[in-house]
Amino acid sequence: MGLIGRYTFQLQPQDGDFTEQILASSLGDYILQAAGKNADDNGFGIRELHPDHHTWVLIRMATEMTEMPKIYQQITIETWIETIGRASTTRNFILRNEQNVPIGFATTNWAMIDLNTRKPIDLGAIPSLSHFISGNSIPIAPPAKLPSVEGNLISTRQTQYSDIDFNRHVNSMKYLQWVLNEYSVDWHAEHTIKRFDVNFLHEAFYGEEVSLYRKEDAGKDQFQINRQNKEVLCKVQLQWTKN
């Protein structure tokens, strides 16, 4: 049982867009899956925590890619814990292509909450976690703390059956998919995502009406998703490169 978990995934046709490149939201699914597998392998995964009524909650995520993999290709994701603070832990990722060459990095911040009170747990009170601190950093900036978006309301939608995951809330990567859908296929044909940052602030549940706001900001497109009563659910920042 090493500090670094290494997981290989075969990308499925349904992960790809019309260019056969993986959707950024599907790539995010695999990154989060690697995180879950590594937590399971080390004995602090969701399945181990649920009997104690604890669970991990993703707070922030950043992913930076130099190459977007395509459907049918294999990717390998290496992941480890860099640091553990009282309120949150930082987990990093290297993504490698079939030739084992790094094609991107990701970094995430997680908190642990009590499922009944939804309040955070002090991670310092779980000393066994400290065995898994590697201290290893990655060469990208930490997840941005994104500003509020005072931009234009560009769409609303009602959350649907297929948005809801086993946590009975909207799946984290659905927010990113909604944002990607605000760009046309012509845009996607000419641009590739270089980096995305996501901040998760509140959970959305089934049947809620949510609103998406957008502001373009010098190469960093900012989005914010609010629930009906204006509470902020999620903020997303996208950086693109022209092909």
Added chain:
Amino acid sequence: MGLIGRYTFQLQPQDGDFTEQILASSLGDYILQAAGKNADDNGFGIRELHPDHHTWVLIRMATEMTEMPKIYQQITIETWIETIGRASTTRNFILRNEQNVPIGFATTNWAMIDLNTRKPIDLGAIPSLSHFISGNSIPIAPPAKLPSVEGNLISTRQTQYSDIDFNRHVNSMKYLQWVLNEYSVDWHAEHTIKRFDVNFLHEAFYGEEVSLYRKEDAGKDQFQINRQNKEVLCKVQLQWTKN
């Protein structure tokens, strides 16, 4: 190279709904992926056909399940060609769980078209295909030829970036996902899909406005998806069992 292809898939968390069971649309993705792999393995997959400007088009599909697999489980899909007519071919599937026990069957009808003219190719003019006819049937009814739905308009939507696949049209299984989203999570918590039939009539493209009609019919819910000018794109029939 046998007549029967056998493909094993590990179900991903993103394939599952809030009950951790696979969405019927994600199950359909794996069935179609097995079809594609077997066609590739036998030398008549899309990648072999594209240089001749030919491609396979799915016309009808039926899937009948006695057990819905869950995320993280493996499923094995066996597939083969039952018959080849002039206009279409029938491809069958057995789905097996991790204990190798059959949990369902699927059957599909495919035509081959010319990519330039979009007109059908006479399959009798491709004698090499006949080597792959097994004649083996499965114990479920063939895909239903579904009636027109004179039901209620229940929703409209514009096709989005994430709906479009590498064929540059709306992915077949998105229609099924849209239909599944017309049922509440409460419905999904209490019912499981026993059988779905889908008829594919025309392709939808990016940015089209599509309309969904519904009619309840004695245990067989009927849906029809039309494009703006009323042309029928797809018909879906769902049969549920109460849990």
